[in-house]
Amino acid sequence: MQRTRFDEMACSIARTLDVIGEPWSPLILRDVYVGIARFDELQRDLGISSKVLSDRLKWLIDHDVLERREYSRRPPRHEYVLTQKGRELCDLLLVMARWGDRWTAGTSGPPVLYRHHACGQIGHVELHCSVCGQPMRATDVDVLPGPGSGENVRAGAVGD
Amino acid sequence: MQRTRFDEMACSIARTLDVIGEPWSPLILRDVYVGIARFDELQRDLGISSKVLSDRLKWLIDHDVLERREYSRRPPRHEYVLTQKGRELCDLLLVMARWGDRWTAGTSGPPVLYRHHACGQIGHVELHCSVCGQPMRATDVDVLPGPGSGENVRAGAVGD
DNA sequence: CGACTAACTTCCTTAAGGGAAGTCAGTTGG
DNA sequence: CCAACTGACTTCCCTTAAGGAAGTTAGTCG
Numbered sequence: 330m331q332r333t334r335f336d337e338m339a340c341s342i343a344r345t346l347d348v349i350g351e352p353w354s355p356l357i358l359r360d361v362y363v364g365i366a367r368f369d370e371l372q373r374d375l376g377i378s379s380k381v382l383s384d385r386l387k388w389l390i391d392h393d394v395l396e397r398r399e400y401s402r403r404p405p406r407h408e409y410v411l412t413q414k415g416r417e418l419c420d421l422l423l424v425m426a427r428w429g430d431r432w433t434a435g436t437s438g439p440p441v442l443y444r445h446h447a448c449g450q451i452g453h454v455e456l457h458c459s460v461c462g463q464p465m466r467a468t469d470v471d472v473l474p475g476p477g478s479g480e481n482v483r484a485g486a487v488g489d
Numbered sequence: 490m491q492r493t494r495f496d497e498m499a500c501s502i503a504r505t506l507d508v509i510g511e512p513w514s515p516l517i518l519r520d521v522y523v524g525i526a527r528f529d530e531l532q533r534d535l536g537i538s539s540k541v542l543s544d545r546l547k548w549l550i551d552h553d554v555l556e557r558r559e560y561s562r563r564p565p566r567h568e569y570v571l572t573q574k575g576r577e578l579c580d581l582l583l584v585m586a587r588w589g590d591r592w593t594a595g596t597s598g599p600p601v602l603y604r605h606h607a608c609g610q611i612g613h614v615e616l617h618c619s620v621c622g623q624p625m626r627a628t629d630v631d632v633l634p635g636p637g638s639g640e641n642v643r644a645g646a647v648g649d
Numbered sequence: 650c651g652a653c654t655a656a657c658t659t660c661c662t663t664a665a666g667g668g669a670a671g672t673c674a675g676t677t678g679g
Numbered sequence: 680c681c682a683a684c685t686g687a688c689t690t691c692c693c694t695t696a697a698g699g700a701a702g703t704t705a706g707t708c709g
Contacts, residue, residue, distance in 0.1 A: 330664085330665055330666045330667080330694070330695040330696045330697085331666065331667055331668095331693090331694055331695055331696085332512070332665095332666065332667085332695085332696080333536065333537070333666080333667075335512065335516075336593075339600045340516075340519070340586075340589075340600055340601070341585070341586040341587075341588075341589025341590045341593060341594060341599060341600060341601070342515060342516065342519050342582055342585045342586050342589060343516060343589075344589045344593035344594075345585040345586070345588050345589035345593065346512045346515060346516065346585070347512075347593075348593070350511075350512035350515070351510075351511070351512060351696095352492070352495065352506045352507075352510035352511060353697095355502060355506055355510070356495075356500075356502065356503060356506065359500070359502050362627060362632075363632050367655080367656085368655070368656050368657070369654085369655060369656070369657095372656095376493065377493070377697095377698090378697070378698050378699055378700090379656085379657065379658085379699090380657090380658075380659085380660095380697080380698075380699085381696085381697060381698070382657095383656085383657060383658075384696090384697090403705095403706070403707085404654080404655075404705075404706045404707060405655080405656085405705065405706075406655065406656085407655085407656070414592050416627060416628055417588060417591065417592070417626075417627075418588060419626075419627030419628075420584060420588070420616055420626055420627050421581070421584050421585060421588060422502055422627065423616060423625075423626075423627055423630070424580060424581050424584045424616070425501070425502045425505040425506070425581060426500075426501040426502050426505070427501075428501075428505050428577060428578060428580070428581060429500075429501025429502060429503075429504045429505040430501045431577065432574050432577070433496075433501060433504035433505065433507075433508070434501060434504075434637055435637055437636050437637035438635055438636035438637045439501060439635040439636065439637055440499045440500055440501060440634070440635050440636075440637040440638040441500070441501065441632055441633065441634065441635050441638065442632075442633045442634070442635040443625075443630040443631070443632060443633075444630060444631040444633055445618045445620065445621065445623070445625050445629060445630055446629045446630065446631070447618065447621060447623045447624075447625070447629060448618060448620055448621035448623065450618075450620040450621065451620075451633075452618045452619040452620035452621070452625065453618075453619045454616040454617070454618070454619070454625050455616070455617050455618070455619050456580055456583060456584070456614040456615070456616065456617075457614070457615050457616075457617045458605045458607065458608060458610070458612045458613075458614070458615070459612040459613045459614070459615050460605065460608055460610040460611075460612035461605065461607060461608035461610065461612070463605070463607045463608065464607075465583075465603075465605050465607070465612065465614050466577075466579075466580055466583075467522060467576060467577075467579030467580050467582065467583055468576055468579075469605060469606045469607065470583070470603040470604060470605055470606065471603070471604040471606070472522075472523050472601055472602075472603060473601065473602045473603075473604055473611075474600070474601065474602070475598055475599040475600050475601050475602040476597050476598035476599065476600075477594055477595055477597035477598045477599055477600040478600040478601065491662090491663055491664055491665085491697065491698055491699095492664085492665080492697065492698085493697085493698080511665095513666095527686080527687085528686070528687050528688070529685085529686060529687070529688095532687095537666095537667090538666070538667050538668060538669090539668090539687085539688065539689080540666080540667080540668085540688090540689075540690085540691095541665085541666055541667075542688090543687085543688060543689075544665090544666090563674095563675070563676090564674075564675050564676060564685080564686075565674070565675075565686080565687085566686065566687085567686085567687070
C-alpha cells in the first residue's frame with residue numbers, strides 16, 4: 330500500500346506512530362501487557378491473521394518494544410515480553426482506555442477496571458504536569474518549538 | 490485492504506483505535522490542535538494525498554472528533570475545529586509525544602516543548618491516579634473485568 | 650510410526666494508501 | 680466580461696498491505 334514513513338519527521342508524535350501507529354500494534358501490546366504472550370494465544374484472542382501477527386511482532390521486536398523469549402527448549406516454545414520501552418508504551422494504553430471509556434463505552438459501562446496498587450482503589454489515569462503536579466491537559470499548554478525542531482532530524486542535524 | 494473492524498470489540502482501547510487507529514488521524518488531530526485547520530494547509534503540512542486527507546477528515550467528522558466549519562461564505566472557505574471529544578483525544582497526543590521524546594528523539598532533543606499554563610514552566614505529562622493522586626503507570630495497576638466486559642457490547646448487552 | 654501442537658511461512662485475493670490530474674464555485678485582474 | 684487563480688475537494692490508476700486459508704517444520708505423546 331506504499332505507506333508514508335513517519336520515522337524521519339521532526340515530531341515525537343509521528344515517530345511514536347511510526348512504531349505503533351498501525352491499529353493492531355496497540356492491541357498486541359495490550360495483550361502482552363495482560364499476560365497473553367504466545368503466538369497462538371495472541372492470534373486466537375485478537376482474531377488477527379497469522380501473517381499479519383507475525384509481521385507486527387517482528388516490527389515490534391525490531392523497534393525494541395517486545396522481546397522474543399524461549400521459555401522452553403525441547404519442545405521449542407516462545408513468548409513475547411515487554412521491554413522497558415514497551416512497558417512505558419503501555420501508559421499510552423491507559424490513556425486510550427480512558428478516552429474509550431468516556432466516549433465509546435456502551436450502556437453497560439467500561440469493559441475493564443484498573444485498580445491502583447498504591448491506593449487499592451478503582452481509578453483512571455489523569456494527566457499532571459511533571460513540574461508543578463497540577464492537572465495538565467492538552468487545553469492547558471502552549472506548544473513551543475524545541476531544540477530538535479529542525480527540518481530533518483537525522484543524526485547530527487542540530488536545530489536552528 | 491479489508492481491515493478488521495474494532496468498533497464492536499469489548500475493549501475501550503480497540504474502540505479508541507477504531508476512531509484514530511490509523512496513522513494519519515493523530516497527525517491530523519495534532520495539526521488542528523496547533524491551529525493548522527484548513528484543507529490545503531493540512532495537505533501541505535502533512536504531505537498526505539488529498540484523497541486520504543479527505544477520507545480521514547470525513548471519518549473524524551462522522552465520529553464527532555472534528556467539525557467542519559464554514560468561516561466564510563462567498564468565497565466558501567472551511568476550517569476544521571476540534572469538538573470536546575476531539576480536544577480530549579489531544580491528551581493522548583501529549584502522552585505519545587512524551588514517549589516519542591524519551592525513546593525516539595534524536596541527539597538534538599525534543600522537537601516541541603510544552604509550557605503549562607498553570608505554572609508557566611516547560612514540563613511534560615505524567616499519569617496520576619484519579620482517586621489518590623499518586624503516579625499511576627501501567628506497571629502500577631491490576632486489570633480487572635468491568636461491567637461492560639461481555640462478549641458483544643452492542644446496546645443492551647449487559648455483562649455477566 | 651502416526652497424530653498432535655506451537656509457531657510460523659507461503660500464496661492468493663481484496664481494498665486502502667499514494668500520486669497525479671480533474672472538477673467546481675467563486676474571486677480577482679486586465 | 681473573459682481568463683487566470685485559489686480553496687477544497689473528487690476521480691482514476693497503480694502499488695502494496697491486510698485477510699484468510701493452506702502448508703511447513705520441530706518436536707512431543709501415545
